[in-house]
Amino acid sequence: MENIINQPDIINVKSPFQTWGGYASFFVPLNMENVDTDQIIPARFLKGTTRDGFGKNLFRDWRYDNNDETKPKPSFVLNQLQYSGSILVAGKNFGCGSSREHAAWALVDYGFTIVVSSFFADIFKNNALNNGLLPVVVSETFLQKIFEQKSDTQLIVDLKNQTIKIFQDAEAPSSEEFEETFEISSYKKECLLNGYDDIDYLLSIKNDIEQFEKQFA
Amino acid sequence: MKQTLFEKIWNKHIVKTIDDGPSVLYIDKHLIHEVTSPQAFAGIKKRGLKIFRPQQIVATADHNVPTINQHLPIKENLSKIQVDTLIKNCAENDIELYGLGHPYQGIVHVIGPELGITQPGITIVCGDSHTSTHGAFGAIAFGIGTSEVEMVFATQCLLQTKPKQMRINVNGALKKGVLSKDIVLYILSKISASGATGFAVEYAGSTIRNLSMEARMTVCNMSIEMGARCGLIAPDETTFNYVKGKKFAPKGEAWIKALKDWKQLFSDDDAVFDEEININAADIMPMITYGTNPGMGMGIDECIPLENVLNENEKPAFVKALKYMGLQAGNAIMGQKIDYVFIGSCTNSRIEDLRLVANFVKGKQKAKEVEVWIVPGSKQVEQQAIAEGIDKIFEAAGFQLRQPGCSACLGMNEDKIPAGKYCISTSNRNFEGRQGAGARTLLASPLTAAASAIKGYVASPNAT
Numbered sequence A: 001m002e003n004i005i006n007q008p009d010i011i012n013v014k015s016p017f018q019t020w021g022g023y024a025s026f027f028v029p030l031n032m033e034n035v036d037t038d039q040i041i042p043a044r045f046l047k048g049t050t051r052d053g054f055g056k057n058l059f060r061d062w063r064y065d066n067n068d069e070t071k072p073k074p075s076f077v078l079n080q081l082q083y084s085g086s087i088l089v090a091g092k093n094f095g096c097g098s099s100r101e102h103a104a105w106a107l108v109d110y111g112f113t114i115v116v117s118s119f120f121a122d123i124f125k126n127n128a129l130n131n132g133l134l135p136v137v138v139s140e141t142f143l144q145k146i147f148e149q150k151s152d153t154q155l156i157v158d159l160k161n162q163t164i165k166i167f168q169d170a171e172a173p174s175s176e177e178f179e180e181t182f183e184i185s186s187y188k189k190e191c192l193l194n195g196y197d198d199i200d201y202l203l204s205i206k207n208d209i210e211q212f213e214k215q216f217a
Numbered sequence B: 001m002k003q004t005l006f007e008k009i010w011n012k013h014i015v016k017t018i019d020d021g022p023s024v025l026y027i028d029k030h031l032i033h034e035v036t037s038p039q040a041f042a043g044i045k046k047r048g049l050k051i052f053r054p055q056q057i058v059a060t061a062d063h064n065v066p067t068i069n070q071h072l073p074i075k076e077n078l079s080k081i082q083v084d085t086l087i088k089n090c091a092e093n094d095i096e097l098y099g100l101g102h103p104y105q106g107i108v109h110v111i112g113p114e115l116g117i118t119q120p121g122i123t124i125v126c127g128d129s130h131t132s133t134h135g136a137f138g139a140i141a142f143g144i145g146t147s148e149v150e151m152v153f154a155t156q157c158l159l160q161t162k163p164k165q166m167r168i169n170v171n172g173a174l175k176k177g178v179l180s181k182d183i184v185l186y187i188l189s190k191i192s193a194s195g196a197t198g199f200a201v202e203y204a205g206s207t208i209r210n211l212s213m214e215a216r217m218t219v220c221n222m223s224i225e226m227g228a229r230c231g232l233i234a235p236d237e238t239t240f241n242y243v244k245g246k247k248f249a250p251k252g253e254a255w256i257k258a259l260k261d262w263k264q265l266f267s268d269d270d271a272v273f274d275e276e277i278n279i280n281a282a283d284i285m286p287m288i289t290y291g292t293n294p295g296m297g298m299g300i301d302e303c304i305p306l307e308n309v310l311n312e313n314e315k316p317a318f319v320k321a322l323k324y325m326g327l328q329a330g331n332a333i334m335g336q337k338i339d340y341v342f343i344g345s346c347t348n349s350r351i352e353d354l355r356l357v358a359n360f361v362k363g364k365q366k367a368k369e370v371e372v373w374i375v376p377g378s379k380q381v382e383q384q385a386i387a388e389g390i391d392k393i394f395e396a397a398g399f400q401l402r403q404p405g406c407s408a409c410l411g412m413n414e415d416k417i418p419a420g421k422y423c424i425s426t427s428n429r430n431f432e433g434r435q436g437a438g439a440r441t442l443l444a445s446p447l448t449a450a451a452s453a454i455k456g457y458v459a460s461p462n463a464t
């Protein structure tokens, strides 16, 4: 599946997933199932007309007391200093609910590059992929394994080889390695690795589309 | 070749399929609204493109509009900018807009069907997850994100992978007081909020066949709450009679031809479904939700489950949900005091819903402490209600009939439920904060909502 887009004018933006050996980062654990898009970004913050700035309201009502930015809730993981990194790990059925792409924009704007879960809601998964946010589906067992890790563990996601690895401090005596492969369509993988999107592809087949329309005219 | 209803429509709309990749699906109708379109318009402009097929797009303003004094300028500035941006974008791109004040304005999923834009056998998308509603006509209809809105703007196509096929058969007569909303809440309580993820769901069986068009829309509307890509019901005489004569429905020769095509839209006898679920209509009670996703529901006279019947990984969300809702595991919900009643949203704001409620409350009074909002799904529904004198019945009962819009369904516009208050709602989502930060939502049918409005606490429509 090489070169599905034969357009010379597409600029190959260097994608974060081209890093040799995979993309490594600490992770933020959100051990909760069915996290819906109304939690990721509540409707009252959807009033923007651009894609920027949604990150500050990410998980707004879980992050702050009484909707007050000066009162972060210490119990919520984004407010816990020991957790950092650009990978969010969440329970099953992440991103269910509304089709709002603002959820993906908020995650990206906040600084996440990868979301890991054992299951993603359909529309969210598409929205994520369309914004360069990589949804990695792992088994329930692997997910629980990640949740058992301490905050100094890193995850290494290798999009090219479609693997995700739990990387503990190699020096630590009890260090173990866990690795799993994940699925992604080769089309989407190519898009992410090369930094182009569906519109680029669809525009490249506009003739076919017009031909198709004639059938029904 | 044996095909499911979904496959018949899908195959007809495939422009081409990428090897080991998605298919290019042609989109017949694209509905847009103020919240999920501005970034897509901006994207098109930035790429130096023009809207490819503006005549296949219809726009309305619904999510972010007030439901009183719609003739006045929108008070909240950001909402006003969003609605104004839509007006400007539609004007610049030759897109038909049924904006505030227009006789066809309303919730996008209510106006599509009532104008005859929604027809059997077509593909429909909208930047809104409840686009699944339109599947009630035997169409492939699904919600998309803003990047996808931009794709359809640019090419009238989307890249999609074919979903798996599920059929849910509901058979038998419904019990007294049970509406189509109860059917779908029941299914959700059985298969959970992720039970149909990755599937196109076809609803079939005698119970579904006997539903009116509007009741079928309520069922398909909540397909997305099971995670389904879309929901469909094979079109039949009920469908054809509903579509006939609608503003954008085919007329004359075109109608005859359309009807011939539409009659082919059913799953072949030997079509293969990846999953099939059978439900006995007699098992369905008037339903209510107790938690913070639509799968957390039960019969209105049942008790909230105890924690120990759940799987280990379900427990944290369950505990969190009950804490948020201020409810106790093992307790009944019947009799729970409520503060608000919201009858509206694309799930239950059509004229039949309003008629049912009016019939039920005629000559009765709402409980004193309860605030009741009835929000029609469209200008046409509002006008129809007034023409039938339903507005007078509501007034006498102390119910407020407001103007069309999404209203308290999503806590975005001015209509919000205050923190900590209980609202029995005919909408489709009971997520934390969905109806306003801290608001506690109990999803139910319009009849159950009306019965509870009269009593002031959660009540069965069958209790007198």
Ligand code: SF4
Pocket (backbone or CB within 6 Å): B062, B063, B107, B108, B109, B128, B130, B345, B346, B347, B405, B406, B409, B410, B427, B428
């Ligand atoms: S009524 Fe509610 S669910 Fe329906 S389109 Fe509006 S916000 Fe979405």
